[in-house]
Amino acid sequence: MKICLINNLYKPYNRGGAENIVEMIARGLVKAGHDVFVITTKPFTQKHKNTKTQSLSSTPIREHKIYYVNSLYYNLNKLPKFLRLFWHLIDVFDVGSYFQVKRILKIEKPAVVMTHNLKGAGYLIPRAIKKLKIKHIHTLHDIQLLHPSGLMIYKKEKAIDSLFSKIYAWPCCLLFGNPDVVISPSDWLMKMHEDRGFFAKSEKIILPNPVEAITADLNIAKRKSDEVFRFFxxxxIEEHKGVLFLINAFRKLKDHCELIIAGGGVKLNQAKKLARDNKNIKFIGRIGKSEVLDMMKRADALIMPSLCYENSPAVMYEALAAGLPVIASRIGGAEELVRNAAGILFEPSNEKDLIDKIKFARENREKLFNISQKGLxxxxxxxxxxxxxxxxxxL
Structure with missing residues (x-):
């Protein structure tokens, strides 16, 4: 079966979890024998021919084609805030993208189109799919259709229902209409959209994101022999991710343990200044997926201190698949992923509760090991x- 995947970002422009999940799905569909092609975006300044990429780096089976459509999405963060409003307006009604995608779909004639994040690709794309009478499956990854930032911050939840947000969400709801099927990795994210009138006539499915490989190393004896207890x-490195909050909490610990921080972002310098008097807090910068998995095998627990509502963070899936226990904020879809004793939850922004959970993990290796097994x-x-x-x- 010929299947089209559409996402705003794809390699070589990957930024986060959603595009990595889309790439994983593409590889999985190709492996299952389907004819797959991808439509994504690129900066205006970059030139790409319609390319083919190997479906699996380790097991070359077939290739899937990638179409690149020009987008101003890559310049969004460089714009002043008042100009971003006009950018979002242009993005929602991007006629150029509509006709480019429609032309590609006419040429390729897929049996089904699976859309993911469309910010920067244009919210008229669902209309093009409907116009061509192609089956449409849409997967939610965040609240981009409800608020232009795609973020809902803890204790600032009312912003999502402000007049500004409602004005933004109304055309998004109208343009997306009712795809044949809507998939959400979490109940929380699906309910957020249902409560605001989205996808009233669509079939709705809760389907957690996929993991490509189980990389668990549950050698508890090896972890016990390591005197240093490592949190990862x-x-x-952004304020809404809770990193500054985490560093402040960790500085108050007197236990012999380390906090390893991987990543980059706007708040990196501030985070380093905050941690400079604590030799147990270490920054290792941006690292690739293989390095992240290696680090997970050396760590004793992953900490997700998010202060914003996240859908289903990819790094949590990777940690659970690596047999690494997860300590996470009780917020959004992350809570669903580790409930029923598959992880440890703490109240968002509650420093004392986080410190208590860190101490529990540090002092209870056997219980932590049992938690990792349940997560696995x-x-x-x-x-x-x-x-x-x-x-x-x-299908």
């Missing part, structure tokens, strides 16, 4: 082959 954070058993159900089978059953 991997992600953006849970994540095994989310393998890419199972995910692709669920997708195919929807």
């Amino acid at each position: 954070y991997a992600g953006q 058993e849970k994540i095994k159900r989310f393998g890419i082959d199972n995910y692709v089978n669920r997708l195919v059953n929807l």
Whole structure:
């Protein structure tokens, strides 16, 4: 079956979890024998021919084609805030993108189009799919359709229902209409959209994101022999990710343990200044996926201190698949992923609660090991082959 995947970002312009998930799905569909092509965006300044990429780096099976459409999305953060408003208006009604995507779909004639994040690709794309009478499956990754920032901050939840947000969300809801199927990795994210009138007539499916490989190393004896207890954070160094909050909490610990921080971002310099008097807080910069997995095998727990509502963070899936226990804010879809004793939850922005959970992890290796086993058993159900089978059953 010929299948089209559309996402605003794709390699070589990957930034975060959503585009990595889309790439994983593309590889999984190709491996299952489907004819896959991808439509994504690129900066105006970059030139790309329509390219083909190997479906699996380790097991070359076939190739899938990638179409690149020009987008101003890559310049968004460079614009003054007042100009970003006009950018979002142009993005929602991007007629140029509409006709480019429609032309590609006419040429390729896919049986189904699976859309993901469309910010920067244009919110008229669902209209093009409907116009061509192609089956449409849309996967939610965040609240980009509800608020232009895609963020909802803890204790500032009312912003999502402000007049500004409602004015923004109304055309998004109208343009997206009712895809044949809407997939959300979490109940929380689906409910956020349902409560605001999105996808009233669509079939709705809760399907956690896939994991490509189980990389667990559950050698508790090896971890016990290491005198240093390591906590690990991997992600953006931004205030809404809770990194500054985490550093402040960690500085108050007197236990012999380390905090390893991987990633980059606007708040990196501020984070380093905050941690400069604590030799147990170490920054290792941006690292690739393989380095992240290696670090997870050396760590004793992953900490996700987010102060914003996240859907289903990819790094949490990777940690669970690596047999690494997760300590996370009880917020958004992250809570669903580690509930039922598959992880440790703390109240968002509650420093004392976080410190208590860190101490519990430090002092209870056996219990932490049992938590990692429960997380691993849970994540095994989310393998890419199972995910692709669920997708195919929807076609």
